[in-house]
Amino acid sequence: MERQLAAVSTWGRLGNFFNRIANPSIFMRFSEWFLYVLAVGALVCFISSLYLIYHSPPDLKHGHNVKMMFVHVPAAWISMMGYSVIFFSSIGYFVWRHPLADVSAQAAAPIGAAFTFLALVTGSLWGKPGWGTYWEWGEPRIMSVLILFFLYLGLMALRQAIEDRYQAAISCSVLGMVGFVIVPIIKFSVDWWNTLHQPASVLTSEGSKMASVYQNPLLIMGLGFTLLFFWIHFKKMRVEILRRRVLTLQMSQVEKASRQQAAE
Amino acid sequence: MFEYGPHTDLIIASYVITSIVLLALIAWGHLGEWSQRKALVRLEKQGIKRRSSQR
Numbered sequence: 001m002e003r004q005l006a007a008v009s010t011w012g013r014l015g016n017f018f019n020r021i022a023n024p025s026i027f028m029r030f031s032e033w034f035l036y037v038l039a040v041g042a043l044v045c046f047i048s049s050l051y052l053i054y055h056s057p058p059d060l061k062h063g064h065n066v067k068m069m070f071v072h073v074p075a076a077w078i079s080m081m082g083y084s085v086i087f088f089s090s091i092g093y094f095v096w097r098h099p100l101a102d103v104s105a106q107a108a109a110p111i112g113a114a115f116t117f118l119a120l121v122t123g124s125l126w127g128k129p130g131w132g133t134y135w136e137w138g139e140p141r142i143m144s145v146l147i148l149f150f151l152y153l154g155l156m157a158l159r160q161a162i163e164d165r166y167q168a169a170i171s172c173s174v175l176g177m178v179g180f181v182i183v184p185i186i187k188f189s190v191d192w193w194n195t196l197h198q199p200a201s202v203l204t205s206e207g208s209k210m211a212s213v214y215q216n217p218l219l220i221m222g223l224g225f226t227l228l229f230f231w232i233h234f235k236k237m238r239v240e241i242l243r244r245r246v247l248t249l250q251m252s253q254v255e256k257a258s259r260q261q262a263a264e
Numbered sequence: 265m266f267e268y269g270p271h272t273d274l275i276i277a278s279y280v281i282t283s284i285v286l287l288a289l290i291a292w293g294h295l296g297e298w299s300q301r302k303a304l305v306r307l308e309k310q311g312i313k314r315r316s317s318q319r
Contacts, residue, residue: 058269063268064268065271068275071278072278111289118281118282122281122282125274125281126274126278128271128274129270228286232292235293235297236293238297239296242297242304243300245304246300246304246307248314249307249312249313253312
Protein backbone atom coordinates (compact mmCIF):
# COMPACT_ATOMS: atom_id res chain seq x y z
CA MET A 1 0.00 0.00 0.00
CA GLU A 2 2.76 2.40 0.99
CA ARG A 3 4.67 1.49 -2.16
CA GLN A 4 1.58 2.17 -4.30
CA LEU A 5 1.07 5.54 -2.63
CA ALA A 6 4.72 6.42 -3.21
CA ALA A 7 4.38 5.46 -6.91
CA VAL A 8 1.22 7.57 -7.26
CA SER A 9 2.88 10.58 -5.64
CA THR A 10 5.94 10.14 -7.91
CA TRP A 11 3.68 10.11 -10.99
CA GLY A 12 1.79 13.08 -9.56
CA ARG A 13 5.00 15.03 -9.07
CA LEU A 14 6.12 14.12 -12.61
CA GLY A 15 2.73 15.22 -13.97
CA ASN A 16 2.97 18.51 -12.07
CA PHE A 17 6.48 19.05 -13.43
CA PHE A 18 5.31 18.52 -17.04
CA ASN A 19 2.26 20.74 -16.46
CA ARG A 20 4.53 23.49 -15.16
CA ILE A 21 7.08 23.41 -18.01
CA ALA A 22 4.27 23.13 -20.59
CA ASN A 23 3.83 26.88 -20.03
CA PRO A 24 5.98 28.53 -22.77
CA SER A 25 7.37 31.22 -20.42
CA ILE A 26 8.34 28.65 -17.79
CA PHE A 27 9.77 26.42 -20.53
CA MET A 28 11.94 29.31 -21.75
CA ARG A 29 13.33 29.84 -18.22
CA PHE A 30 13.78 26.09 -17.56
CA SER A 31 15.44 25.37 -20.92
CA GLU A 32 17.87 28.30 -20.52
CA TRP A 33 19.91 26.47 -17.84
CA PHE A 34 18.94 22.94 -18.87
CA LEU A 35 20.58 23.51 -22.29
CA TYR A 36 23.92 23.88 -20.47
CA VAL A 37 23.38 20.55 -18.67
CA LEU A 38 22.61 18.82 -21.99
CA ALA A 39 25.59 20.43 -23.76
CA VAL A 40 28.09 19.47 -21.03
CA GLY A 41 26.65 15.93 -20.82
CA ALA A 42 26.84 15.46 -24.61
CA LEU A 43 30.41 16.80 -24.73
CA VAL A 44 31.57 14.45 -21.94
CA CYS A 45 29.90 11.48 -23.70
CA PHE A 46 31.46 12.34 -27.08
CA ILE A 47 34.98 12.78 -25.69
CA SER A 48 34.89 9.58 -23.60
CA SER A 49 33.32 7.46 -26.37
CA LEU A 50 35.79 8.74 -29.01
CA TYR A 51 38.64 7.84 -26.66
CA LEU A 52 37.25 4.30 -26.24
CA ILE A 53 36.56 3.96 -29.99
CA TYR A 54 40.11 5.05 -30.83
CA HIS A 55 41.50 2.33 -28.54
CA SER A 56 39.00 -0.40 -29.50
CA PRO A 57 40.50 -3.48 -31.20
CA PRO A 58 39.48 -4.59 -34.72
CA ASP A 59 36.43 -6.87 -34.79
CA LEU A 60 36.85 -10.50 -35.93
CA LYS A 61 34.22 -10.14 -38.67
CA HIS A 62 34.30 -6.45 -39.62
CA GLY A 63 37.94 -5.59 -38.76
CA HIS A 64 38.46 -1.84 -38.24
CA ASN A 65 35.27 -1.14 -40.21
CA VAL A 66 33.41 -1.75 -36.93
CA LYS A 67 34.35 1.85 -36.06
CA MET A 68 31.61 3.01 -38.45
CA MET A 69 29.06 1.28 -36.22
CA PHE A 70 29.68 3.84 -33.44
CA VAL A 71 28.17 6.65 -35.51
CA HIS A 72 25.76 4.65 -37.66
CA VAL A 73 23.88 2.83 -34.88
CA PRO A 74 23.35 5.88 -32.58
CA ALA A 75 22.16 7.90 -35.62
CA ALA A 76 19.68 5.11 -36.42
CA TRP A 77 18.47 4.99 -32.78
CA ILE A 78 17.94 8.76 -32.73
CA SER A 79 16.12 8.68 -36.07
CA MET A 80 13.50 6.43 -34.43
CA MET A 81 13.55 8.32 -31.12
CA GLY A 82 12.97 11.57 -33.02
CA TYR A 83 9.79 10.17 -34.53
CA SER A 84 8.72 8.88 -31.11
CA VAL A 85 9.06 12.46 -29.79
CA ILE A 86 6.83 13.61 -32.70
CA PHE A 87 4.33 10.82 -31.94
CA PHE A 88 3.94 11.73 -28.24
CA SER A 89 3.92 15.45 -29.02
CA SER A 90 1.23 14.86 -31.67
CA ILE A 91 -0.92 13.05 -29.10
CA GLY A 92 -0.35 15.99 -26.75
CA TYR A 93 -1.59 18.44 -29.36
CA PHE A 94 -4.39 16.29 -30.81
CA VAL A 95 -5.90 15.38 -27.43
CA TRP A 96 -5.16 18.44 -25.26
CA ARG A 97 -4.51 21.04 -28.01
CA HIS A 98 -1.45 22.19 -26.11
CA PRO A 99 0.54 24.70 -28.21
CA LEU A 100 3.88 23.60 -26.72
CA ALA A 101 3.22 20.02 -27.89
CA ASP A 102 2.81 21.36 -31.43
CA VAL A 103 6.02 23.38 -31.04
CA SER A 104 7.79 20.19 -29.90
CA ALA A 105 6.53 18.15 -32.89
CA GLN A 106 7.43 20.94 -35.31
CA ALA A 107 10.95 21.29 -33.86
CA ALA A 108 11.66 17.53 -33.88
CA ALA A 109 10.89 16.93 -37.59
CA PRO A 110 13.97 18.54 -39.23
CA ILE A 111 16.28 17.21 -36.50
CA GLY A 112 14.90 13.70 -36.96
CA ALA A 113 15.32 14.06 -40.72
CA ALA A 114 18.98 15.05 -40.25
CA PHE A 115 19.68 12.02 -38.01
CA THR A 116 17.85 9.70 -40.44
CA PHE A 117 19.94 11.12 -43.27
CA LEU A 118 23.06 10.37 -41.19
CA ALA A 119 21.86 6.81 -40.50
CA LEU A 120 21.32 6.24 -44.24
CA VAL A 121 24.65 7.75 -45.32
CA THR A 122 26.81 6.10 -42.63
CA GLY A 123 24.95 2.81 -43.19
CA SER A 124 25.66 3.09 -46.90
CA LEU A 125 29.38 3.72 -46.21
CA TRP A 126 29.48 0.74 -43.83
CA GLY A 127 27.58 -1.38 -46.38
CA LYS A 128 30.25 -1.06 -49.06
CA PRO A 129 32.94 -3.15 -47.31
CA GLY A 130 30.39 -5.47 -45.65
CA TRP A 131 27.88 -6.12 -48.44
CA GLY A 132 29.93 -5.02 -51.45
CA THR A 133 27.45 -2.27 -52.31
CA TYR A 134 26.56 1.19 -51.03
CA TRP A 135 22.82 0.74 -51.61
CA GLU A 136 20.45 -2.16 -52.07
CA TRP A 137 16.91 -1.39 -53.26
CA GLY A 138 14.51 -3.87 -51.68
CA GLU A 139 16.56 -4.34 -48.51
CA PRO A 140 13.82 -4.05 -45.83
CA ARG A 141 15.86 -2.14 -43.21
CA ILE A 142 17.17 0.39 -45.74
CA MET A 143 13.74 0.85 -47.33
CA SER A 144 11.92 1.28 -44.02
CA VAL A 145 14.47 3.89 -42.85
CA LEU A 146 14.12 5.64 -46.24
CA ILE A 147 10.33 5.76 -45.70
CA LEU A 148 10.97 7.29 -42.26
CA PHE A 149 13.15 9.94 -43.94
CA PHE A 150 10.35 10.73 -46.41
CA LEU A 151 7.86 10.87 -43.52
CA TYR A 152 9.98 13.55 -41.84
CA LEU A 153 10.17 15.48 -45.12
CA GLY A 154 6.42 15.01 -45.56
CA LEU A 155 5.72 16.43 -42.10
CA MET A 156 7.86 19.48 -42.84
CA ALA A 157 6.26 19.96 -46.28
CA LEU A 158 2.72 19.56 -44.89
CA ARG A 159 3.30 22.28 -42.30
CA GLN A 160 4.67 24.63 -44.94
CA ALA A 161 1.84 23.85 -47.36
CA ILE A 162 -1.04 24.82 -45.02
CA GLU A 163 -1.25 28.53 -44.35
CA ASP A 164 -3.54 28.38 -41.31
CA ARG A 165 -1.34 27.58 -38.29
CA TYR A 166 -4.01 25.63 -36.37
CA GLN A 167 -5.09 23.59 -39.39
CA ALA A 168 -1.43 22.80 -40.13
CA ALA A 169 -0.87 21.73 -36.52
CA ILE A 170 -3.88 19.37 -36.57
CA SER A 171 -2.92 17.85 -39.94
CA CYS A 172 0.68 17.36 -38.81
CA SER A 173 -0.42 15.79 -35.52
CA VAL A 174 -2.54 13.24 -37.44
CA LEU A 175 0.39 12.39 -39.75
CA GLY A 176 2.68 12.32 -36.70
CA MET A 177 0.50 9.69 -35.02
CA VAL A 178 -0.26 7.57 -38.11
CA GLY A 179 3.35 7.63 -39.32
CA PHE A 180 4.58 6.13 -36.04
CA VAL A 181 3.71 2.70 -37.46
CA ILE A 182 7.06 2.83 -39.31
CA VAL A 183 9.08 2.74 -36.06
CA PRO A 184 8.25 -0.89 -35.05
CA ILE A 185 8.53 -1.88 -38.74
CA ILE A 186 12.11 -0.54 -38.78
CA LYS A 187 12.94 -2.22 -35.47
CA PHE A 188 11.59 -5.64 -36.45
CA SER A 189 12.35 -5.55 -40.20
CA VAL A 190 15.50 -7.63 -39.59
CA ASP A 191 13.40 -10.32 -37.81
CA TRP A 192 10.36 -10.35 -40.14
CA TRP A 193 12.17 -10.50 -43.49
CA ASN A 194 15.36 -11.97 -44.95
CA THR A 195 17.75 -9.06 -44.91
CA LEU A 196 21.36 -8.24 -45.65
CA HIS A 197 21.32 -6.18 -42.48
CA GLN A 198 22.59 -7.95 -39.38
CA PRO A 199 20.00 -8.71 -36.67
CA ALA A 200 19.71 -6.60 -33.52
CA SER A 201 22.62 -7.21 -31.16
CA VAL A 202 22.12 -4.70 -28.31
CA LEU A 203 18.36 -4.37 -27.74
CA THR A 204 17.24 -8.00 -27.98
CA SER A 205 14.88 -10.12 -25.86
CA GLU A 206 17.86 -12.22 -24.72
CA GLY A 207 19.92 -9.18 -23.76
CA SER A 208 22.97 -7.78 -25.47
CA LYS A 209 25.07 -10.06 -27.68
CA MET A 210 27.87 -7.53 -28.06
CA ALA A 211 31.29 -7.63 -26.39
CA SER A 212 31.68 -4.91 -23.76
CA VAL A 213 34.70 -3.46 -25.57
CA TYR A 214 32.29 -2.39 -28.35
CA GLN A 215 29.10 -2.06 -26.34
CA ASN A 216 30.41 0.50 -23.82
CA PRO A 217 31.57 3.12 -26.37
CA LEU A 218 28.41 2.46 -28.42
CA LEU A 219 26.11 3.10 -25.45
CA ILE A 220 28.08 6.19 -24.39
CA MET A 221 27.97 7.52 -27.96
CA GLY A 222 24.23 6.72 -28.04
CA LEU A 223 23.75 8.73 -24.84
CA GLY A 224 25.79 11.59 -26.34
CA PHE A 225 23.60 11.57 -29.48
CA THR A 226 20.46 11.52 -27.29
CA LEU A 227 21.62 14.50 -25.21
CA LEU A 228 22.61 16.38 -28.37
CA PHE A 229 19.22 15.59 -29.96
CA PHE A 230 17.43 17.11 -26.96
CA TRP A 231 19.82 20.08 -26.92
CA ILE A 232 18.95 20.88 -30.56
CA HIS A 233 15.28 20.06 -29.95
CA PHE A 234 15.00 22.43 -26.97
CA LYS A 235 16.95 25.08 -28.85
CA LYS A 236 14.59 24.81 -31.85
CA MET A 237 11.56 24.89 -29.53
CA ARG A 238 12.90 28.14 -28.06
CA VAL A 239 13.37 29.51 -31.60
CA GLU A 240 9.80 28.57 -32.53
CA ILE A 241 8.35 30.13 -29.33
CA LEU A 242 10.31 33.34 -30.05
CA ARG A 243 9.23 33.27 -33.72
CA ARG A 244 5.56 33.02 -32.68
CA ARG A 245 6.03 35.92 -30.23
CA VAL A 246 7.58 38.05 -33.02
CA LEU A 247 4.71 37.09 -35.33
CA THR A 248 2.10 38.01 -32.69
CA LEU A 249 3.76 41.39 -32.10
CA GLN A 250 3.95 42.08 -35.85
CA MET A 251 0.26 41.20 -36.20
CA SER A 252 -0.68 43.50 -33.31
CA GLN A 253 1.38 46.27 -34.96
CA VAL A 254 -0.52 45.80 -38.23
CA GLU A 255 -3.90 45.79 -36.40
CA LYS A 256 -2.96 48.95 -34.48
CA ALA A 257 -1.93 50.71 -37.71
CA SER A 258 -5.14 49.71 -39.50
CA ARG A 259 -7.26 50.89 -36.50
CA GLN A 260 -5.47 54.26 -36.59
CA GLN A 261 -6.06 54.53 -40.34
CA ALA A 262 -9.75 53.75 -39.88
CA ALA A 263 -10.06 56.39 -37.13
CA GLU A 264 -8.51 59.03 -39.41
CA MET B 265 47.61 8.51 -37.47
CA PHE B 266 44.52 6.69 -38.75
CA GLU B 267 45.46 3.40 -40.41
CA TYR B 268 42.41 1.20 -40.41
CA GLY B 269 43.02 -1.01 -43.42
CA PRO B 270 41.67 -0.78 -46.99
CA HIS B 271 38.51 1.11 -45.97
CA THR B 272 40.11 3.85 -43.87
CA ASP B 273 38.64 6.48 -46.24
CA LEU B 274 35.08 5.21 -45.60
CA ILE B 275 35.62 5.18 -41.82
CA ILE B 276 36.98 8.74 -41.85
CA ALA B 277 34.20 9.87 -44.25
CA SER B 278 31.50 8.55 -41.89
CA TYR B 279 32.94 10.53 -38.95
CA VAL B 280 33.52 13.67 -41.03
CA ILE B 281 29.96 13.64 -42.47
CA THR B 282 28.50 13.03 -38.99
CA SER B 283 30.53 15.92 -37.53
CA ILE B 284 29.48 18.29 -40.34
CA VAL B 285 25.77 17.47 -39.96
CA LEU B 286 25.84 17.74 -36.15
CA LEU B 287 27.79 21.02 -36.21
CA ALA B 288 25.38 22.39 -38.84
CA LEU B 289 22.42 21.48 -36.58
CA ILE B 290 24.06 23.20 -33.59
CA ALA B 291 24.84 26.33 -35.65
CA TRP B 292 21.28 26.33 -37.06
CA GLY B 293 19.84 26.31 -33.52
CA HIS B 294 22.13 29.13 -32.35
CA LEU B 295 21.53 31.31 -35.42
CA GLY B 296 17.77 30.78 -35.20
CA GLU B 297 17.58 31.97 -31.58
CA TRP B 298 19.94 34.89 -32.29
CA SER B 299 17.87 36.13 -35.25
CA GLN B 300 14.53 35.85 -33.39
CA ARG B 301 15.93 37.68 -30.34
CA LYS B 302 17.20 40.42 -32.68
CA ALA B 303 13.73 40.72 -34.24
CA LEU B 304 12.13 40.98 -30.76
CA VAL B 305 14.58 43.71 -29.68
CA ARG B 306 13.88 45.61 -32.93
CA LEU B 307 10.13 45.49 -32.26
CA GLU B 308 10.60 46.56 -28.64
CA LYS B 309 12.67 49.55 -29.81
CA GLN B 310 9.66 50.55 -31.93
CA GLY B 311 7.57 50.49 -28.73
CA ILE B 312 5.81 47.22 -29.55
CA LYS B 313 5.97 45.05 -26.45
CA ARG B 314 4.32 41.88 -25.18
CA ARG B 315 1.60 42.40 -22.57
CA SER B 316 3.61 40.38 -20.05
CA SER B 317 6.66 42.65 -20.42
CA GLN B 318 4.53 45.83 -20.07
CA ARG B 319 3.43 44.95 -16.53
